[in-house]
Amino acid sequence: MRSEYSGEGLSEDQLAATPLEQVRRWVAEAETRQADRGDVVEPVALSVATVDADGLPNVRTVLMRFLDGRGPGFVTDLGSTKSREIGATGGMAASLTWPAMYRAVRFRGRALPVGRDEIAAYFTSRPWGSRISAWASEQSQPIADRAALVAAYERYAALYPDTGSPDDVPVPDGWGGWRIDCDEVELWAGRRDRLHDRLVFTRAADGGLDVADAWTVHRRQP
Ligand SMILES: Cc1cc2nc3c(=O)[nH]c(=O)nc-3n(C[C@H](O)[C@H](O)[C@H](O)COP(=O)(O)O)c2cc1C
Structure with missing residues (x-):
């Protein structure tokens, strides 16, 4: 099955002055569309690619929880x-x-580590059950079965009972976050006949995603 990509496209005239403004604009439009039409579930689902020490790529999806000049x-x-x-x-x-x-x-x-203060502020905003599971799960490590995971959850739930306070569960030391200090931000907009628009902000000088002078823009072939 082939579907025609009848998107609005993206022209140089429409492009925001900074990558931050452009990405924020698109995220806001995706959130509005999800609210209106329900066909953009998890608008901030972010596929994150890494490479291991042997050069083998890997990818998984997370939720973009921060977006500012730092990435x-x-x-x-x-x-x-x-x-x-x-x-x-x-x-x-x-x-x-x-x-x-x-x-x-x-x-x-x-990659840049997210600061402990930001992590703590975000952690305390999470529901109690999610904060407990951050303690219970050693992410990516093997575990015998689901029962072992549930048992770990129950141990931490008993250790840090839900008092209704954002501080009832401490922030685990091993819980943190990453930002991408970007060198490149590409905006892709699908158009008819596969003549898509690709506009790319490339780093030209020091400065965040919110600094227009730090970026040049060029168009790539689809
Ligand atoms: C929609 C969605 C959102 C997710 N959000 C996160 C997240 O914010 N942080 C996270 O560590 N894993 C998140 N996950 C789970 C990851 O995809 C992945 O399974 C996990 O981070 C382990 O990846 P790793 O073994 O490559 O480190 C999410 C998965 C999905 C499908």
Whole structure:
């Protein structure tokens, strides 16, 4: 089955002055579309690619929890496979994809750890059960069966009971996050006859995603 990609496209005239503004605009439009039409489930689902120490690529989906001048970021287990791979190479790529809107964003760059204060602020905003499971799961490690996982959850639930306070569960040391300090941000917009638009912000100088002078823009063939 082939579907025609009848998206609105993206022209140089429409492109925001900075990558941050452009990505924020598209994320906001994806969230609005999900609210109105329900066909953009998890608008901030971010596919994160890493490479292991042997050069073998890996990919998985997380939720983009941060987006500011320092780059897109997510929270995860610092002992997980992805975190170990980030540690091995320092490089990362990621994409947001909204098929119903014929749009995607691609980020490439270097990994930066998210600060402990930001992690703590985000952790305390999570529901109690999610905070307990952050203690119960050693992400990416093998486990005998589901019962062992549930038993670990129950142990931590008894240790840190739900008092209704955001501070009833401490932030696990091994829980953290990563940002992509981007060198490149590509905006892809699907169009008819596969003549898609690809506009790419490439780093030209120091500065965040919110600094227009730090970026040049060029168009790539589809
Ligand atoms: C929609 C969706 C959202 C997810 N969000 C996260 C997340 O924010 N952080 C996370 O560590 N894993 C998240 N996961 C689980 C990851 O895809 C993955 O299974 C996990 O992080 C382990 O990956 P790793 O073994 O490569 O480190 C999510 C999965 C899906 C499908």
